[in-house]
Amino acid sequence: MSGVLLLAGTPIGDAADASPALIRALTGADVIAAEDTRRLRMLLTRLGIETSARIVSYFDGNEVARTPELVAALVDGATVVVATDAGMPSVSDPGYRITVAAIGAGVRVSVVPGPSAVLAALAVSGLPVDRFCFEGFLPRKAGERSRRLADLVREPRTMVFFEAPHRTAEMLSAAAEVLGADRPGVVCRELTKTYEEVVRGGLGELAAWAAGGVRGEVTIVIAGAPGSTEDDLARAVQQVQALVADGARLKQAVADVAAATGVRKNRLYDAALSARDLPE
Secondary structure, X not given: OOOXXXXXXXXXXXXXXXXXXXXXXXXXXXXXXXXXXXXXXXXXXXXXXXXXXXXXEOOOOOHHHHHHHHHHHHHOOOEEEEEOOOEOOOOOOOOHHHHHHHHHOOOEEEEEOOOOHHHHHHHHHOOOOOOEEEEEEOOOOHHHHHHHHHHOOOOOOEEEEEEOHHHHHHHHHHHHHHHOOOOEEEEEEOOOOOOOEEEEEEHHHHHHHHOOOOOOOXXXXXXXXOOOOHHHHHHHHHHHHHHHHOOOOHHHHHHHHHHXXXXXXXXXXXXXXHHOOXXX
C-alpha cells in the first residue's frame, strides 16, 4: 500500500503559531523534504519536538533530481512531509513538482493547513477581497516584467504579488509606470513577525518609499483596474463611430474598441446603438 504526501504549511512568523496538525505531521513523518534543512531543524527546536524522520533537502536546485527518490519512498508506503521555509508548499515554493509526480503514481496527497502570506496580506490591505488573483513573483528582467504588468493593466481583480526585498523598489516603480502612479497599493512587510509593517498609498508613493531600502519578507497587493466611467464610455463610443464611418461593421468595431479600452463590450454596444442609428 502506498504512503501519503503531506504538504505542510509552516509559520510565516512566530514558531508558536504552528498548528497541532503540523506538529503531528512532523513527528509522525518517515521523511521530511525541507526547503532548508537548517531552518527545519530550528523550527523543531523552537517547537520543542523531536522526529525520527529522515530529513532531506528539497529546493529549486535539486527538485528534479530528488523527486523520483521521494516518489519511490511514497510508493513503498512512506509518509513524506514537504515543508518550506514559511507558508504553504507549492505557492511560489517547492512542492508542485512532487505533488504532480505523486498524483501520477497514484499516491494520496493531503495538506496540513497553515498560514498564507497571500490571504494575510489581502485581509489587512483594505482593498477589495471579493475577487482577487495571485501573480507570484514578476520576472526579474525589466522588459519581461513590464510586459507582464502590461498584461494586467485591465485586470479588474485585486492582485497579490511576492517580491524579494532588494527588488521591491524596482517592482513598484515599474508597476507605477505601467499601471499608473495613482493606482492604490499596499506593501506588507514581515507579516505576523515582530517588525510587521503595512504601508498603503499610490504606486508612485510606494515606489518612493521603497527607494530608501526594504528588508524582510514582502507581499504586495495592488488594486484592480477601476471600472469604466461615463467619460471613458463616451470616448469609446466616439472611437466606435469613427471606425464605423471608415467602413467597419458595428459589432467588429465594438469588439476592437472594447479590447483596447477595457470598456465592457455589451455596454459599449448598447451605448453605440443609442448614440446614433448605426447599421449592424
